[in-house]
Amino acid sequence: MTASKHFNIFVFILSVLIFHSCGKAERSELSDYKFIATINDVIYIDQMTSLLPPDAQRSPYISHERYNNQEYLIFSTSVQIQNDIVKGNNYYIRFKIPLNSEIILNKPYQFKPIQGMETLEGYDNIIYLEGNKQFASISSSNYNINMSSYGDGTVTLSEYNVKEQRVKGKIELSFPSLRNNKQEDIKVQGEFVCWLDVGF
Numbered sequence: 546m547t548a549s550k551h552f553n554i555f556v557f558i559l560s561v562l563i564f565h566s567c568g569k570a571e572r573s574e575l576s577d578y579k580f581i582a583t584i585n586d587v588i589y590i591d592q593m594t595s596l597l598p599p600d601a602q603r604s605p606y607i608s609h610e611r612y613n614n615q616e617y618l619i620f621s622t623s624v625q626i627q628n629d630i631v632k633g634n635n636y637y638i639r640f641k642i643p644l645n646s647e648i649i650l651n652k653p654y655q656f657k658p659i660q661g662m663e664t665l666e667g668y669d670n671i672i673y674l675e676g677n678k679q680f681a682s683i684s685s686s687n688y689n690i691n692m693s694s695y696g697d698g699t700v701t702l703s704e705y706n707v708k709e710q711r712v713k714g715k716i717e718l719s720f721p722s723l724r725n726n727k728q729e730d731i732k733v734q735g736e737f738v739c740w741l742d743v744g745f
Contacts, residue, residue: 576655580605580622582735589624607712607739616644639683653699663721666692689724696720710741
């Protein structure tokens, strides 16, 4: 085999390796949208890849909705322990903010659960989900996915950009334990960059 043929084969193999490595890098590239939080001194994260199917649900996620002449911001995220290979330790965090005026940046939105209804199961959660109650909730499939705890604390928005479909902010919330035999509160402190969906 001549030197030129050896060189052509080498170039072909090299180009194939570069193509596959680039494709792998693109497939594994992480999205700019993410939520990183410390939950009881453990780091949790929600961050998807940047390339998603058109109908895929993004997370973390904020929707700006309007119904019954009332506007709301609704946030949802599903977090795992950072670098957790098992992917079994998760929390689902939501908050809903009724908007009675324009969105105010860098001013904390306050949350406080209904007294005596800090932890609810099943249909009882409807008292928060319906109406214009402002709430923050946490649940986990590690315990009982139908059980939610409602917390107190603040959410502060630092950016709300409709054109770029992006919302930034931070969360400082404390929730009652989801375990019946454990009284330790669930303390969440984190920052998010969310994809924004304006539904009207």
